[in-house]
Amino acid sequence: MDYPKTQAERHQLALWEESQEFTILGVIEVFTTDIQGYAAQVIVCDRLSNPPEIVAQLEKLNIFDIPYFFDWYFLSPSDYPEIKRYVERLNYLRLLIIEYLRNL
Template sequence: MSEATLKTQNHEIERNYIIQLLEQLTQDYCNTKQERKEIASLYSTSEEEFTLLEEIELLTVNIRGYASQIQTRGWIENQQQAIEKLQNMRFFDIPAIAQFYFASHQAYRQIKVYLQMLDYLRLLMIEYLQLNQNSQPEFV
């Protein structure tokens, strides 16, 4: 088997894994409905620009949006910009998320697992896009 064929197969395996993870996250998000309701009532006021749930929603929309593009097309427009944006979406750099995640030790386990898997998807897509970028010929 040639190296190019192997890279193509590995690339397709990674893409399928991203798709599978995206589908699982959709289900996981639905399963967090009760916890999100509780969080909405407890964390509705905040000194931050966005509430905890709004921060989670922003991350969800951005990350799932990129994953959906990979699912439907296998690539993302403005790949380098997407890589940089994904790299800068560090969950614990967002004060509301970091405070929530570490302050409520045993509470809200489903939403915490959802955040972990969402972050994992983010990291997988960075790797996928970087490998995709490295395997494409440069146009000068």
């Protein structure tokens, strides 16, 4: 995905986060790691041990369910467009993995 393209925006967001009680970049990093891990499992493994359990975990992993992330994302729609596109792609990948596992 286009994470390197977000470098300038990540720097700008890090400066903004200094005055906040939460970290948007931290949430995105954890979300990225989790989704990449599940995607790697699907690509590498012929058979996953418990697809329904993985689907349940992925359904809980919705970044937009985090209230402060949701507020940040939707309250300033024109800010940080590259980061937001990156998150949208990751979330789409999460949904694709869920769909794939449901159809096994």
